[in-house]
Amino acid sequence: MEDIHVDGDTDLVSIAHMTSITSKELHEQTGALLDRVKQGQRFRVLRGGEAGALLVPATDQVDPPWDEIMAEVRKARAQPKPARPNPVLAERRKRHYAAGLRR
Amino acid sequence: MPLVYADSSVLFAWFHPHDEFSAVVDRAVQQASPDFVYWPFLRFELRHNLRLSRVDPDGEAAWRALRAAEKTASRLRWQSEVTADKMLDAAEELSADKSNKFDCGSADYLHVAAARRLNLLNGIDEFWTCDVAQAGLAKAVGLKTRLFELKRSVRSSTKAPPRTGQRP
Numbered sequence: 001m002e003d004i005h006v007d008g009d010t011d012l013v014s015i016a017h018m019t020s021i022t023s024k025e026l027h028e029q030t031g032a033l034l035d036r037v038k039q040g041q042r043f044r045v046l047r048g049g050e051a052g053a054l055l056v057p058a059t060d061q062v063d064p065p066w067d068e069i070m071a072e073v074r075k076a077r078a079q080p081k082p083a084r085p086n087p088v089l090a091e092r093r094k095r096h097y098a099a100g101l102r103r
Numbered sequence: 104m105p106l107v108y109a110d111s112s113v114l115f116a117w118f119h120p121h122d123e124f125s126a127v128v129d130r131a132v133q134q135a136s137p138d139f140v141y142w143p144f145l146r147f148e149l150r151h152n153l154r155l156s157r158v159d160p161d162g163e164a165a166w167r168a169l170r171a172a173e174k175t176a177s178r179l180r181w182q183s184e185v186t187a188d189k190m191l192d193a194a195e196e197l198s199a200d201k202s203n204k205f206d207c208g209s210a211d212y213l214h215v216a217a218a219r220r221l222n223l224l225n226g227i228d229e230f231w232t233c234d235v236a237q238a239g240l241a242k243a244v245g246l247k248t249r250l251f252e253l254k255r256s257v258r259s260s261t262k263a264p265p266r267t268g269q270r271p
Contacts, residue, residue: 063175066132072164074129076120081161083123087152088112089234096208 105228107137108218112233141179
């Protein structure tokens, strides 16, 4: 199952081609599952019906790349809208009056 | 992956889809694929401004992307050795040394002091900013600096920043 999910405020992006297995299956088939992981498969381990852990190849890049993190932002960026002033620069300019006093 | 100290002005533009610098920063990130330095003051300044922008779907998308990036170990790379109290002292020292030459605000000194400290500790690849005066200061302390500028045809520049911000 391909699942790309970014939650509202706190939780992680889980990205992947992943198969869900239960903790019981993990316990009973540890060797076979580790062999499949070594071949590149990835598993989401469910405990009490909820994802409790991920089983991924040691060579896997654990962190998603920027392209995945920024997919929604890039989609929004592609829509034509007027650019907004950068608020960080605007705030600094407002506060930065001391330099003007010394000129 | 190169490690870049991006000032909050750059990171805001990276996360917000319609910031004025968004397109040039996006292009630079796509070219360099950097990981970014992250530490308490940078987090505070970035989060604060993104929180204020959560008034429409663009702001919400920016916030969600930031929170997702914060959950990674490397895209926003937390610098445990860079603490606010130490960096305030470093910024104070930098201000004492450079404020007679550079008309930068206090936040600029804090960012440049933190970037300089990290560069000494671990080495960072570049310092990125949209702030002309801050770019001048960063260059003066020896950081390889990239200034994002808005021009008639929007593009980024890696040239030395103009002397704006440096006192004659």
